[in-house]
Amino acid sequence: METNEMKDVVINALQDLKADNINVLDVKARTSVTDLMVIASGTSSRHVKSLADNVVSEIKGHGGKPLGVEGAESNDWILVDLGEIVVHVMMPATRSFYDLERFWQDSDEIDQLASETQQ
Secondary structure, X not given: OOHHHHHHHHHHHHHHOOOEEEEEEEOOOOOOOOOEEEEEEOOOHHHHHHHHHHHHHHHHHOOOOOOEEEXXXXXXXXXXXXXXXXXXXXXXXXXXXXXXXXXOOOOEEEEEEOOOOOO
C-alpha cells in the first residue's frame, strides 16, 4: 500500500470514530524512522483504545500490516507503527503535556483536521 493511500485509510479510520484534532505531519526530512506522523485525540481512555483498534483493523482490511502497537495497556497514549506512518492517539492532557506538534514544529504540516464536534 502506498503512503498516501495508507494516510487516507488512517484518517478515515480516525474520523469514523470521531477523533479530535487530527494532525498529519511530514517528518521524512527530519527522521529516517518514518515519513508521516498522525496525531489525534480521543475523549476517554476507551475512545483512545477504540480509535487505535480501528486504525489497525482498517489497515489490515486494506492489506496492510502494522509493525507494532505500543501503549494499548494504558490507553492514554497508543502508538500504531505502520512503517511509513506512525499514528499517535492520545488523551488531550497527554497530548498537551508531550506537545509532539511543537517537538516536530519544523516539519511540514500536511493536514490539520477538526473533529466533527468542533466543526
